Amino acid sequence: MKTVTLDQPFQFTLSETPEPSRCEPGEALVRVHRVGICGTDIHAYRGRQPYFSYPRIIGHELGVEIVEVGLNERGLKAGDRCSVEPYLNCGHCIACRHGKTNCCISLQCLGVHTDGGMRELIKVPVTKLHKSDTLGLDQLALVETLGIGSHAVDRAMLGMGEYVLVIGAGPIGLSVIQFARLAEVKLIVLDVNAQRLDFARRQFGVDYIVNAQDNPLARVMEITDGDLPTVVFDATGSGESMMGAFQYVAHGGRLVFVGLMQGDITFSDPFFHRREMTILSSRNSLPANFTRIIALMESGRVNTDPWITHRASADALPELFPKWVSPESGMLKGIVEF
Ligand SMILES: [Zn+2]
Ligand SMILES: [Zn+2]
Incomplete structure (x- = not known):
C-alpha cells in the first residue's frame, strides 16, 4: 500500500509497504481518505518537534472509512465513515481513571509518538472511531483540529x-x-x-x-x-x-x-x-469533544468552509510540502488525499 514516511527532517518518501494484518478483537482496519496537516507536522518536518523520532509516518487528523471491524458495542460496521481520535491512552493511569484520557501519563499520539495515518490502511482501536452518516471525509479530517x-x-x-x-x-x-x-x-x-x-x-x-x-x-x-x-x-x-x-x-x-x-x-x-x-x-481533547463537534458540523452550526486552504494527493505531497510550510503560503489547513 502507498505510504508517505518522514524519513528525516525535510525529507518525505513515498513508498509501497505491506498491508496491515487482519485486526484483533477491539481493533478496526480503516482506509485513510484524508489527512489534515497542522503545526505539529510542520514542526516534525523542520526537526523541531520535541520527543519525535525518525523515520515516522505522520498523520493524526484523519478522515477514514472502515474496511473491517469485529462485532462491537458501538455498532460500527464496514463502510462507515469516521473521524479518528488519535490519542492512544493506557486506560489505567490516574488521568485515565478520572476520564482525562487526553492527558494520559503514557499518551501516544498517532502520527507523533507512533506511526500515523499517512498511508492507505491503518489499524486503530474501535473505541477511537467517531462516526458520521452525513459528513464528508474532509470534514471528518477536521474534527481533531477543532477538538483542540x-x-x-x-x-x-x-x-x-x-x-x-x-x-x-x-x-x-x-x-x-x-x-x-x-x-x-x-x-x-x-x-x-x-x-x-x-x-x-x-x-x-x-x-x-x-x-x-x-x-x-x-x-x-x-x-x-x-x-x-x-x-x-x-x-x-x-x-x-x-x-x-x-x-x-x-x-x-x-x-x-x-x-x-x-x-x-x-x-x-x-x-x-x-x-x-x-x-x-489545555492539551488535546476528549472523546466528548469529538461527539459534540460532529453533531455541530452535522447541524451546520460549525461551518468548515473557511478551513481548507491547500490540497494535495499523497503522491504530490513530498514535492509540495516545502511550499506549504513557507511563510508566504498562507496555509490554514492542508489536506492530503489518498
Ligand atoms: Zn493537529
Ligand atoms: Zn493513562
Missing part, C-alpha cells in the same frame, strides 16, 4: 457575554474562536499579522481585532471599558507572548495556555496574586 479549540474552551468554562481575548489567529486560535463564539462571548483577537486578523473577522465573525504592533494593551483596555477580558487564551506557542498574556487578564480572570513552548514561563507573583488569576493548560 473545543476542549480549551471547555477548560475556561465561558459565561455568556464575557469578554474573551484570543492571542494568536493561527489554526489553534481559530479553533478556539470557533467554539468561543458558540458560547456567545464578546470576542477579541490579537495577532501580529494584519491578514490573519482580517481573515478572523471576515470568516470567523470576531467582534474586535487588535494588532499586536499597535499599542495592544491600551486597545484591549478601551474595548473592555477598562476592565480587561475575564478570559485570555494564548494560542501562539511563543514564550514571549505567553508571558506577556498575563497583563491582559482581568482581576479574578482565567488565562488558558493552548499553544505550548519548550521552556519556562515566568511571571510576577504579586501581579498574579493581586488578580487571584487562574492559569490553565
Whole structure:
C-alpha cells in the first residue's frame, strides 16, 4: 500500500509497504481518505518537534472509512465513515481513571509518538472511531483540529457575554474562536499579522481585532471599558507572548495556555496574586469533544468552509510540502488525499 514516511527532517518518501494484518478483537482496519496537516507536522518536518523520532509516518487528523471491524458495542460496521481520535491512552493511569484520557501519563499520539495515518490502511482501536452518516471525509479530517479549540474552551468554562481575548489567529486560535463564539462571548483577537486578523473577522465573525504592533494593551483596555477580558487564551506557542498574556487578564480572570513552548514561563507573583488569576493548560481533547463537534458540523452550526486552504494527493505531497510550510503560503489547513 502507498505510504508517505518522514524519513528525516525535510525529507518525505513515498513508498509501497505491506498491508496491515487482519485486526484483533477491539481493533478496526480503516482506509485513510484524508489527512489534515497542522503545526505539529510542520514542526516534525523542520526537526523541531520535541520527543519525535525518525523515520515516522505522520498523520493524526484523519478522515477514514472502515474496511473491517469485529462485532462491537458501538455498532460500527464496514463502510462507515469516521473521524479518528488519535490519542492512544493506557486506560489505567490516574488521568485515565478520572476520564482525562487526553492527558494520559503514557499518551501516544498517532502520527507523533507512533506511526500515523499517512498511508492507505491503518489499524486503530474501535473505541477511537467517531462516526458520521452525513459528513464528508474532509470534514471528518477536521474534527481533531477543532477538538483542540473545543476542549480549551471547555477548560475556561465561558459565561455568556464575557469578554474573551484570543492571542494568536493561527489554526489553534481559530479553533478556539470557533467554539468561543458558540458560547456567545464578546470576542477579541490579537495577532501580529494584519491578514490573519482580517481573515478572523471576515470568516470567523470576531467582534474586535487588535494588532499586536499597535499599542495592544491600551486597545484591549478601551474595548473592555477598562476592565480587561475575564478570559485570555494564548494560542501562539511563543514564550514571549505567553508571558506577556498575563497583563491582559482581568482581576479574578482565567488565562488558558493552548499553544505550548519548550521552556519556562515566568511571571510576577504579586501581579498574579493581586488578580487571584487562574492559569490553565489545555492539551488535546476528549472523546466528548469529538461527539459534540460532529453533531455541530452535522447541524451546520460549525461551518468548515473557511478551513481548507491547500490540497494535495499523497503522491504530490513530498514535492509540495516545502511550499506549504513557507511563510508566504498562507496555509490554514492542508489536506492530503489518498
Ligand atoms: Zn493537529
Ligand atoms: Zn493513562
